[in-house]
Amino acid sequence: MWLLLKQGVEPAGLLKELQAEGIVAQARKIGERWALEVTENGFTPEAFLRWEEIERVISDKPLFPLVARWQGEVSVGEWRRGESPLWIAGPCSVERKQELLSLALSLRQAGVHALRGGAYKARTSPYTFQGLGEEALDWLAEAKALSGLPLCVEVVSERHLPLYQEKGIDILQVGARNMDNYWLLQEVASLHLPVLLKRNPQAHLEEWLLAAEYLLLHGAPWVLLCERGIRTFERNLRYTLDVGVFSVARQQTALPLIADPSHAAGHWQYVAALGYAALAAGAEGIMVEVHADPLCARSDAAQQLTLEQFLAFKEKAEGLYACLHSRGVAQPLQPRLE
Numbered sequence: 001m002w003l004l005l006k007q008g009v010e011p012a013g014l015l016k017e018l019q020a021e022g023i024v025a026q027a028r029k030i031g032e033r034w035a036l037e038v039t040e041n042g043f044t045p046e047a048f049l050r051w052e053e054i055e056r057v058i059s060d061k062p063l064f065p066l067v068a069r070w071q072g073e074v075s076v077g078e079w080r081r082g083e084s085p086l087w088i089a090g091p092c093s094v095e096r097k098q099e100l101l102s103l104a105l106s107l108r109q110a111g112v113h114a115l116r117g118g119a120y121k122a123r124t125s126p127y128t129f130q131g132l133g134e135e136a137l138d139w140l141a142e143a144k145a146l147s148g149l150p151l152c153v154e155v156v157s158e159r160h161l162p163l164y165q166e167k168g169i170d171i172l173q174v175g176a177r178n179m180d181n182y183w184l185l186q187e188v189a190s191l192h193l194p195v196l197l198k199r200n201p202q203a204h205l206e207e208w209l210l211a212a213e214y215l216l217l218h219g220a221p222w223v224l225l226c227e228r229g230i231r232t233f234e235r236n237l238r239y240t241l242d243v244g245v246f247s248v249a250r251q252q253t254a255l256p257l258i259a260d261p262s263h264a265a266g267h268w269q270y271v272a273a274l275g276y277a278a279l280a281a282g283a284e285g286i287m288v289e290v291h292a293d294p295l296c297a298r299s300d301a302a303q304q305l306t307l308e309q310f311l312a313f314k315e316k317a318e319g320l321y322a323c324l325h326s327r328g329v330a331q332p333l334q335p336r337l338e
């Protein structure tokens, strides 16, 4: 920890006072000013501000040590990290059993790595479809048994967690609205399952990574960070996909970073373009909404792709990914590990 002294302050007096408190410190001149390097002492950074000679405390502990230092294996179905983009696809909400089962088989055949599908929905309006709940989880479990695809399903309440465990959900999704619901994060993490953590559209990168820190601290083995668009003044699309965040986040963590172009676009026509942009900007995978009959979907009808649209998108996206990687354009950046 470093204590930066105010301009013109000499260190000798403060060094004596710190010594009297049992704190070992060494003075260094940084440019025109003095700074004191103090060793671990049990004092919080704020505690030093009671000395008025000190202007600022620079903590050398990273804000999110587990996120910054995370190194490990990520396993989602047959995905090989770095070799191809990760694909998580499926309907916004689970609505009809047969439709889900046949979609799951088609997605599996298309090389998707995990199936998504909402059971309990987090809807803006209380008057819109809220999801089929346990019945949807049952059908998802059947779809998993039939297709072999692992399941990625959003959790909206800790009350539902025992059901998610019972039905064999593989990746617990925390939605944009719950990214900073810290008590829910702790409960979700306590299942020791991987978590897909959407970014709250109002959250700074730092807040998003701190939410991931909660998950790692409380037992999640790894976290898939999913950028799904932030709120800006622009209203042509539903949200603004923050493509810059992939390279900045990559400097801070080795956790996998993916994009959800469906919720960012809000309209099926723009989903592919945002997906390509995300991959070019460093996203390692895509979560995308695919529906057997989007026009009849009970949630997010405008943005869901048909299977055919998805297949065309996936094929082009993979071509782009291969091209970017073979030419060294999208080499994964080395995370800065503290």
Ligand code: PEP
Pocket (backbone or CB within 6 Å): 092, 118, 122, 154, 174, 175, 176, 177, 198, 228, 260, 263
């Ligand atoms: C979803 O993925 O179904 C969803 C509700 O997304 P978000 O949390 O990003 O709005």
Ligand code: MN
Pocket (backbone or CB within 6 Å): 092, 093, 263, 289, 299, 300
């Ligand atoms: Mn949706």
